[in-house]
Amino acid sequence: MEIKEYLLMPEETEQAILWQEQHAQKVIHENHAQNPRLVAGADVSYGKHGEKAFSSVVVVDISSGEVVEKATWVGKPPHNYKPGFFALREVPCLLKTFEKLQTTPDVVLIDGNGLIHKRRFGLACHMGLCLDIPTIGCAKSLLVGNHKPLSKKAPIAPVSHMGDEIGIAMRKNREVTYVSVGHKVDLEFAKNFVFDLPVPTAIDHAHNSCSELFKKDQQLQENEKDKNKVQIIATAKDLKSQGLSYADVAKELNNYKDLRAMYGKKFTPRKIRNWLEQK
DNA sequence: GCGACAG
DNA sequence: ATCTTGTCGC
Ligand SMILES: [Mg+2]
Numbered sequence: 001m002e003i004k005e006y007l008l009m010p011e012e013t014e015q016a017i018l019w020q021e022q023h024a025q026k027v028i029h030e031n032h033a034q035n036p037r038l039v040a041g042a043d044v045s046y047g048k049h050g051e052k053a054f055s056s057v058v059v060v061d062i063s064s065g066e067v068v069e070k071a072t073w074v075g076k077p078p079h080n081y082k083p084g085f086f087a088l089r090e091v092p093c094l095l096k097t098f099e100k101l102q103t104t105p106d107v108v109l110i111d112g113n114g115l116i117h118k119r120r121f122g123l124a125c126h127m128g129l130c131l132d133i134p135t136i137g138c139a140k141s142l143l144v145g146n147h148k149p150l151s152k153k154a155p156i157a158p159v160s161h162m163g164d165e166i167g168i169a170m171r172k173n174r175e176v177t178y179v180s181v182g183h184k185v186d187l188e189f190a191k192n193f194v195f196d197l198p199v200p201t202a203i204d205h206a207h208n209s210c211s212e213l214f215k216k217d218q219q220l221q222e223n224e225k226d227k228n229k230v231q232i233i234a235t236a237k238d239l240k241s242q243g244l245s246y247a248d249v250a251k252e253l254n255n256y257k258d259l260r261a262m263y264g265k266k267f268t269p270r271k272i273r274n275w276l277e278q279k
Numbered sequence: 280g281c282g283a284c285a286g
Numbered sequence: 287a288t289c290t291t292g293t294c295g296c
Contacts, residue, residue, distance in 0.1 A: 044286075046287050081287070083284040089287095090286075112285050122285070143285045178285085 001104045003095055004132040009087060016085055017119065024121040026129055032184040033134035036106035036193070037063050041202025042097070042127070043111040044090050045210035046077060052217060053077040055093040056209035059103045060202040067205060071100040072213055083143065084119075086112055087126040094127060107185075107193065108135040109203045113143050114182035116159060116167040128183020135182030136190045137167070138203055142178055150176065156191065170195060232267075233275050246273045 009019045039062050044055045053075055059068040073096040079088035090112070114124035114137030124137030145161035147169045148154070159167040159178060167180030168191050179194045181187055200208075232253065239249045246269035253267045 044287085046286085048288065050287080081286055083286090086285055116285080124285095137285085139285050141285065144283090 001098055001101045001131075003099060003130055005130050006095060007126065007130050008092065009085070009126075011079065011088060013085070016088070020119045020121040023129060024119055024125065027115075027121065027125045027181070028184045029115075029181055029186060030184070031134070031186040031189045033107055033189060033193075036134070037061055038068060038103060038105045039107050039109060039197075039202045040098075040101070040103075040105035041109045041111075041204070041206040042094050043203060043206040043210050044093050045207075045214050047214065047217065050077060050080075053093050054210045054213035054217070055090075055097045056206045056213065057094070057097045057101055058202050058205035058209055059101070059105050060205060062198070065198055069101060069103045070205075070209060071097050072209060073097040073100065074213060074217070084117070086123045090123055091126055091130070095130060098131060105133060108133050108182070109138050109194075109201065110135060110182055111138060111140075111203055111207070113137045113139045113178065114167070114180040116143055116145055116161070116178055116180040118144050120164075120166065122180070122182075124180065124182030132184075134184040136185055136194060137178075137180040137182045138194060139178040139180075140176070142169070156195070172199075236272050236275065240272075245269075 009016050038059055040057055040059045042057045044053055046053055055073040057071045061068050073093060077089060078092040081089050108131060110124040110127050112124055113122035116122060116137065122137055124135050128135030145159040145166055147157040147159045150157055150169060150171045155171045157169050158165050159169055167178055170177050170179055177194065179190050181190055236249050236253060239252055250267040250269045250272050
């Protein structure tokens with residue numbers, strides 16, 4: 001789909017604060033969603049050592065519950081996570097993913113807050129401005145604000161912060177979701193829409209898709225590592241057959257920087273002996 | 280200075 | 287977000 005505005009905020013904190021305050025004024029708090037049918041859920045997960053980002057957007061037709069389309073993107077995380085500036089980390093990934101989407105959804109659900117934000121400009125607001133589509137923030141925990149305890153009788157409670165009603169806390173079964181306006185929806189619509197969503201939601205699908213990408217990548221890396229190990233063992237075996245001691249074989253292998261890099265750490269005579277005696 | 284802090 | 291196994295409960 002078409003990205004209306006490719007909005008990236010400055011990395012420097014002081015400028016980012018001003019930028020958020022300025023763009024918060026552009027957020028539309030009135031409802032523009034009518035009879036939504038195509039709902040997009042978006043999420044990002046990260047590699048074990050934070051070197052890779054796995055981003056997914058899944059579109060669900062809520063009239064049937066069927067998945068209509070899925071788009072994914074894998075790349076380097078643009079920024080570390082910083083509370084209040086989550087968009088630095090996820091907006092670039094999500095925009096790359098929405099770009100690939102053929103479908104134009106009626107409503108977008110973002111895994112993060114909208115108006116529930118110190119400057120009323122959480123990730124969902126940011127993405128809403130970029131996409132110019134009705135957008136709702138759905139977070140799993142609270143960034144700012146307070147609310148009365150949820151109970152069976154009152155599974156929904158308003159979230160307030162500095163005198164503003166900026167969202168609602170909602171419990172469906174076991175899980176609590178914090179719902180807030182992202183863009184072009186009002187809180188009343190967002191509340192009812194999310195409350196009535198059948199599970200698995202588009203966000204659930206997106207989250208699962210990210211986990212699959214993560215697992216797939218992890219599996220590939222394991223295979224690569226195994227292939228490398230086979231190569232290393234073959235080399236070690238060759239050296240040993242030339243009459244070198246295990247200590248000398250280890251010393252020799254350590255001279256090859258590429259071999260050491262693919263193994264990850266230094267070779268020890270003990271390790272070499274274990275490998276060769278196993279095979 | 281301390282604690283809180285979406286993912 | 288990731289690191290992680292079994293275990294308690296319906
Ligand atoms: Mg997420």
